Amino acid sequence: MAITIKTPEQIEGVRKSSHLAAETLKYMEQFIKPGVKTIELDKICEDFVRSHGATPATKGYRGFKHSCCISVNEVICHGVPNETELQIGDIVNIDVTTILNGYFGDTCKMYFVGEPSDYARRLVDTTKECLRIGLEQCFPGNHLNNIGYHISEHAHKHGYSVVYEFCGHGVGLKFHEEPDVSHIADKNTGPILKPGMIFTIEPMINAGKARCKIDRKDGWTARTIDGKLSAQFEHTVLITETGFEALTDVYGEF
Ligand code: MF3
Ligand code: CO
Ligand code: CO
Secondary structure (H helix, E strand, O other): OOOOOOOOHHHHHHHHHHHHHHHHHHHHHHOOOOOOOOHHHHHHHHHHHHOOOOEEEEOOHHHHOOOOOEOOOOOOOOOOOOOOOOOOEEEEEEEEEEEEEEEEEEEEEEOOEEEEEEEEOOOOOHHHHHHHHHOOOOOOOOOOHHHHHHHHHHHHHHOEOOOOEEEEEEEEOOOOOOEEEOOOOOOOOOOEEEOOOEEEEEEEEEEOOOOEOOOOOOOOEEEEOOOEEEEEEEEEEEEEEOOOOOOOOOOOOO
8 A cells, every 4th residue: 555645625624634633632722731630631622523513433343442641641642541530740642533524634732731740841842843844845746754863863862762652643534644743753755755645654752662561451552661751743734835834833833
């Protein structure tokens, strides 16, 4: 299977779904406070997505039962919403994927519960910069892996490690399509980017070691091996004739 080039009609469908995913995160923001349970946030996510005529892609995906992933502190990704209450000082990732009219949009971002430590804030800021740097590599004719090359250079410069066991991915007509988008990669390798490609960039950056371990009880929650903090931002990105459109960047943060 090759990397699909989306038609204008498909692009418009993915754009609408991506906008809804971003709006869902924006809506959820007001509920992220000390004492809220992550399972309550999941319900808020599900209700918002469904009330806009869409479904949460994670629900029932390979046995995942929830409408979003909520990954707190040392959880790298795929955090399963549960009875845990958020606490002041936590850093929280919420990852929402919508299916609207059959099209997928995928985005995640970090939130602070109360004031973070300088240590936590620096990690989150650097991770956001990593996504921005990845986006700068999105233009026709460039090698896909220059995204991961530049992301990893930036993370390493700050003394952080890059998760290699999870990648970005083609998205749009399915949840996970070709290609895999590595966040640590060799310069000038990989496929050539072309207008109409749509994929996610979703760097997971760790304060300590890169390796992760999966929770044996739920089979999903991916934690850092050393218990140190991890952060992630994700956008769904379209390659255009001149560069890129971050389809989930509805609020112009990037
Ligand atoms: N949204 C995640 C991603 O960015 C995937 C979550 S799959 C789940 O690829 F099953 F854990 F929800
Ligand atoms: Co994704
Ligand atoms: Co995602």
